[in-house]
Amino acid sequence: MQIDHGSRQPYYAQIVTGIEQDIAHGVLQSGEQLPSVREMARQHLLNPNTVSKAYKQLEVQQIIETVPGKGTYVKAADSTLVRQELRAQFTQIVRLAGQSGVSMTELHSWLDQMGEK
Template sequence: MQIDHGSRQPYYAQLVTGIEQDIAHGVLQPGEQLPSVREMARQHLLNPNTVSKAYKQLEAQQIIQTVPGKGTYVQAADSSLLQAELRERFTQIVKLAYQSGVSIAELHDWLDKTGEML
């Protein structure tokens, strides 16, 4: 996971996205411990409050769980929750594509090409 210090996207949001992607790609496994807030901040040259904000958002989404005195861990994925989140994000992307003039046929083509890469 990389933090782009030149990006307009807030650091905490980049961290949230990076952790979500690491989980989705199997880099982080359910039950795996994440670095402490201070360690994650040190690794990515961030303020610990920024990392804490990202961790709190991920906890609210039930992606990670903090066990007091033990650490922060990746939660086992609930497939129905994950599918609902994906459906919501997909709907947002389709709406944005529509507003940008992308046709449904083009979206189908993109999905087919992405599916071929997997």
């Protein structure tokens, strides 16, 4: 995860987005421990309150959980949320394919080939 100090997006929002993307791309796994608030703040040259705000937002979204005295962890993925994210990404791919002249038949063929592996 990178923080863009020149971005107009608030730092806490960049942390939220970064962690969400790291989970979606498999960089962070279910049950994996996140750096402490202080460590994350030190790594990215941020105020600990900023990191705390991001962690609280991720907890409200039930993406992470904090275990008092133990740390903050990535929660087990909710299969419904994962399916929604996959569908959204797949929709983007289908649109892009259509704009690039790839037919639905060809997309089906690709999926069939992937399913055989």
